Amino acid sequence: MDRSQDPPAKVPRHAADDYTTSMAERRRAFARERTGAALEHVGRFSLDPATLPGNIENFLGAAQVPIGLAGPLRLHGEHAQGDFYVPLATTEGTLVASYNRGMRLLAECGGVKATVVEQAMQRAPAFLFDDARAARDFGHWVDAHFASIKAAAEATTRIGRLVRIDHYAVGPMLHLRFNYTTGDAAGQNMTGKATLAACEWIAAQHPGGAKFLLSGNMDTDKKHSRLNMLATRGRRVVAEAVLQREALARVMGVDTAEAFAMRQVSNVGAFLAGSSNNGSHAANGLAALFIACGQDVANVAESHAAVTYTQLLANGDYYWSITLPSLIVGTYGGGTGLATQRECLELLGCYGSGGADRFAEICAGVVLAGEISLASAVIHGDWVSSHDRLGRNRP
Amino acid sequence: MDRSQDPPAKVPRHAADDYTTSMAERRRAFARERTGAALEHVGRFSLDPATLPGNIENFLGAAQVPIGLAGPLRLHGEHAQGDFYVPLATTEGTLVASYNRGMRLLAECGGVKATVVEQAMQRAPAFLFDDARAARDFGHWVDAHFASIKAAAEATTRIGRLVRIDHYAVGPMLHLRFNYTTGDAAGQNMTGKATLAACEWIAAQHPGGAKFLLSGNMDTDKKHSRLNMLATRGRRVVAEAVLQREALARVMGVDTAEAFAMRQVSNVGAFLAGSSNNGSHAANGLAALFIACGQDVANVAESHAAVTYTQLLANGDYYWSITLPSLIVGTYGGGTGLATQRECLELLGCYGSGGADRFAEICAGVVLAGEISLASAVIHGDWVSSHDRLGRNRP
């Protein structure tokens, strides 16, 4: 088939009423005709297309991602307390089993303490001047006018609050990093809109005006960065547990002293590699939770960064913590209200207003469970054999 | 509801026959009872649970992630040639529209050239010795026995080929990074198994034995790292295009010279922030493609890294390239054979054997389209307004 016909055929859209079953079917027919793909299952969804404006364009159908149920995850958060059954949407065999094993051990050891320590969502415009001196002086002007800038930003949002503006000077520029709290929304759009309003206020009020680019790439949105790890993006959450020596040996076949010794190896490997994470695989649990619960899955890029810190206690027990410095979650807006996504958030008691801190604590607890399980498998030597047993999925 | 009952209730499983509609329903009932969540839509899937062994444990149901159709993406790859209609599974409004806009511009400018320049999947064991001298000498021994190590590794796999072993010495350790080609599979499990066999051969043959940890965290699996960007993980793919000055102005409202000037700002922002990516939002397109097409979505962590390199040409046209140095994809194994996932790969002509290079080229082309569209929106100033129009999704 020669695909290079010119001009290319455009995907069908209905100007007035595009979010319908029939338009989805029309697009599937269009695609089927051009590619031979049946798209039969893609068309077999139960969600109502009328709920989709604001979430998708050119709606075609739905991906069905299998969900496994892990748990209970026993949590002692400030927002999440008790036993949680966790929906993990993934196609990677062993993942659910491994997280489940970690949760079992944690429950035996008394559960996980989870704490949200900070919240901040950003938009980081760059302001461009003739020289560095003008940029620096502009920074002082911004500091002096913070209250007005805050008012301009917050006029665009019911929920977002501008907390502070960080400055990063380079050459004739000043990168400003606007830090907001955004309630239970992840907040990228909210902060984009608020910051635009703030920048427009600045450009109008600053003597001589001010040229800006709404993002100078220091947000850093949808990208891992050291800056995000340092300065928090989304929520900074810590999950902690003390693993009893006897329990780790019984459930995982691993001695706590050996685990602590091997942590020194992993730390060095991650440090030398210039890694975003000195732990194992936070991305696995987070991606699975994000898909199930209607999060912006691209934020796995920022959210998978993590810092593992452990200590072997005098009695042989093992303190293990994981810090997620840039976990981006929301329980309001975005994809959280869609059919299965909302159900999964409800399964965790996190849907809607007031849910985001709870959901963040759950995320951190899930990650900790996965870290302990995988690290133990690597040390114990059953990592490969378990994937052989649970992860064989060739057609 | 007090969730801290002790002992915790275990998720129901059927020892012999767990991948059935009824077991999924039993688990939903179990969860419903404990949480009140209806899980009605989660239970309305069309995929056959019998296809799921190797992909999920404790199957509960399916997440329905809406798919939008973008395109056509006009590609001049070595494997992907012609016009492609691209399924993007996301809940983020504007995403499909924005990528679609980028594809339109690219098609007008003659399309995208995409090239896979390298392939490598890794497992990186750490070998531990009494001192650095022993570790160094062990490295020489490994080099001298490469053929035998390769034979031991490849005995475990039909497809994987051990290409080389990189060495990273630290203290009394030697981290070895085994680099494989893995055909059309993403290859993490394959390389894990092969490397374990290689390590066991080494431990048996090396005089005095050899203590190892199968991963010393230099793989770096499910984590962004500078090492992955440098040494390639998965595929290293480049997408390139020349944007005609007139076309960029007409479609995006942006002048090429202005775009190039603003790229200097973005480069500096990314560099200073210690970012994984000096571009805009590769993670968006990749996450949407990965969900639709049965990829391991956690690999967004590695795959979203990117390097943008551009030049303004003498005639005012604009050369734009994006390099994805650690794009992890497969079209065989993993989640690729599931119901909707397979259909989406078929929509792209990428399902199964021979599809991975083609799919990698498509991924790079999609990312390039998204970069151009978002960067233009930031410069032109319609970034916020388009999200306001397409991304309003509050309940």
Added chain:
Amino acid sequence: MDRSQDPPAKVPRHAADDYTTSMAERRRAFARERTGAALEHVGRFSLDPATLPGNIENFLGAAQVPIGLAGPLRLHGEHAQGDFYVPLATTEGTLVASYNRGMRLLAECGGVKATVVEQAMQRAPAFLFDDARAARDFGHWVDAHFASIKAAAEATTRIGRLVRIDHYAVGPMLHLRFNYTTGDAAGQNMTGKATLAACEWIAAQHPGGAKFLLSGNMDTDKKHSRLNMLATRGRRVVAEAVLQREALARVMGVDTAEAFAMRQVSNVGAFLAGSSNNGSHAANGLAALFIACGQDVANVAESHAAVTYTQLLANGDYYWSITLPSLIVGTYGGGTGLATQRECLELLGCYGSGGADRFAEICAGVVLAGEISLASAVIHGDWVSSHDRLGRNRP
């Protein structure tokens, strides 16, 4: 000679009066006897040993590092204005000639604008708690008691002023980064002492006490770090110039458009390599200035980080800036008062009180000159030939 005699012979010291010519001679004799090294030139110094307490222990003699004179560097700083002749202490042939060439071009182009945009010196203790929640709450307590903490810190110093305390939470810890201005001193000792006093005040006043380590390695002293680049350590200084197209072509043989095109290549190389600096060789000029002018040369580790940002102007001229985000300099205390060091600072009009900002501007101007010269040599192709001519130094 068998050096492993046991117990080892200790270096001679005089308990009461160690800073004398005769004790230096006695130590040279001690060393001469054990190693055969003549140490003749090492003993031929003109500095007065009595000036050395506080700068060295076990004084043996002096290294003679040749100084070359470059310049004039034409500067339009806020503190350094006019033409400066710059002492560069180095043993690397070509270095002085290359910097000199850069200064000549810059003078022809109207000189360098240099600006100190920020000042901060740090000490970063880690406070350790039982869990993350306690660490977080401690952070709030610190914020609430900032005035008292500031008073405790500043009680130890006439000059240092505590400006703010940054927080970085990890696991059950809170890293606090105390940011001071330190006048014309580099300030590491001053801030160490002040922060210790602050920590002791905190430990005494915080309910339940507070365990701390005076440095948790987030200072990050004598080490490059992304954090230092982001948050400033020492002074953040920018040097800028507009290179006229004709002048660059005449002096360097390089076209501005070619230089700008090649900058895209260098940017990408630095970004991909995970480099501390997207420019060429700031460390060269800084090390040479630091040795000549009595700076702490180990701070080249932090100070050599730099961000180059350039734009090609519409008229073909070339705007070039370099930002040194963590330039650590002092003109008071440290080695600045020693014999030759003071003379070199006086040569620049920077010795003593009020000199540090001026010296920082000069450093940035020198670095810019070196960047332009080396980058031009690489592009023009005379890089190797000039080293062949000026850098042949085999015995």
Added chain:
Amino acid sequence: MDRSQDPPAKVPRHAADDYTTSMAERRRAFARERTGAALEHVGRFSLDPATLPGNIENFLGAAQVPIGLAGPLRLHGEHAQGDFYVPLATTEGTLVASYNRGMRLLAECGGVKATVVEQAMQRAPAFLFDDARAARDFGHWVDAHFASIKAAAEATTRIGRLVRIDHYAVGPMLHLRFNYTTGDAAGQNMTGKATLAACEWIAAQHPGGAKFLLSGNMDTDKKHSRLNMLATRGRRVVAEAVLQREALARVMGVDTAEAFAMRQVSNVGAFLAGSSNNGSHAANGLAALFIACGQDVANVAESHAAVTYTQLLANGDYYWSITLPSLIVGTYGGGTGLATQRECLELLGCYGSGGADRFAEICAGVVLAGEISLASAVIHGDWVSSHDRLGRNRP
């Protein structure tokens, strides 16, 4: 004084015979006249100006940097064996005393094992093509012609050997990193010249030619980078010791278990900060050694990177290693033959041919001593008090 006279006065040079005492005096007079600086001590050097061609231009005089003698450092290297007395040129009070203390502890604990594990010096040209495909194919061509490229490179040098060429593909470029061994020379000039010859051979032989920039900034010369840490620049050296619990407590007042617990804190601080070094202050000892021994001091930028790896042993003793992955040293060429510099190398038995590996081992041993001493001071709490005692140097 108005310094902005135009045209600027040029520094005096003698076209034929510039390396003389009288020309140095003439330049001092020139500078004295314009700045009022006496430059008396700068003029009181014992080195012979006739030895300076190849090391400096516009010779003015010499910096006198005080040298302290530390040691003995007891080493069990492959090249350095026995007790060494170490010349440290610095103006930072406490530095010599602190390193000395570390050496004393190490001698009591049986000395330091030091090992050079790898050697490599680089030049990294970027080759530019029309598209990524051409760049990739060029890479294959380079691999296929390695023997000829090696011959072309090595034709320029008696000592340098091209070991391998690493490839880094980005957009339409291929960065090649030429890795050489360079004997006892640091080798930057040698590898620059050899690589230029290789590139010229390539440009002449490659079908269609090849455009290159001799450095695409992936060398990464005079700059810290993750790439240098991973791939070695200069020498990769490890120093190791086992600290007896009793000895650490007696000499430093610190318990090994406490030291190991605090190492977890430092590791996390360095990791989070994006630091070049998870240890304390390698730059201090290295800068002092480099100045004393005629090294290129700007290479502190690369050389100060380090990885600390430790383990607490079952008997309570403490294994401590430091790895310097990019230590750049030479004992031949550069500044090594100058008057005091040569004497200091002779003091260590390292001058000239065969000395570089020995010197590298000494560097690593010195760094280890400094790490142990400073870390102990931080833990024990005498860090500030010792600086107060030994580092007070205000005029």
